[in-house]
Amino acid sequence: DFTNKIVEQYKDKRIKLIIGQKRKGKPTRFNQLLKNFIGDALVFFDSDVILKDKLVVERLVRRFKTDKNLGLVSGNPQPLPAKTFIEKAINNFLNNRERLKSAYNFKNSPYAVHGRTMAFSKKFINELNLPVDILGDDGFSYLSCKEKGYNFYYQEKAVVWFRSPQTIKDYINQATR
DSSP, X not given: OOHHHHHHTOOOTTXXXXXXXXXXOHHHHHHHHHHHOOSSEEEEEOTTEEESSTTHHHHHHGGGGTOTTEEEXXXXXXXXXXXXXXXXXXXXXXXXXXXXXXXXXXXXXXXXXXXXXXXXXXXXXXXXXXXXTOSOHHHXXXXXXXXXXXXXXXXXXXXXEEOOOSSHHXXXXXXXX
């Protein structure tokens, strides 16, 4: 994609583009970001999301101002309308999981955390290190947050859209990368 060219267009000293020469996986790159981060809150989006509106970032970080013990905030990723049978099946699973989460009030549990969109406090970042072979970075982040005594918040209004895998091959690649 053209991520590098897009980022380079911004002339803001606060934005730093880090380009890896080799693919090392999300946990390795995430840990690299954690070590270099100097702000108050780190907002992380997977590369395949589309922000619903301009307020997504604000919604993810606003609670850090009032809850000084907040470690992690998760947004609300929603699948785009399906184009293939496999994508419809995956979206059906995701939509039913969301219904169960709401019905059983799982908004303060690992089920509410989505790696596609998360915000971390500086204090929590200083204590977090993802294992490089982890598949569930979102669940690991949530459990680490709780283990270290920080609060978690699910921000339902911080909506981002994503495309579900459209083939079995895409699903396997996404689930195991």
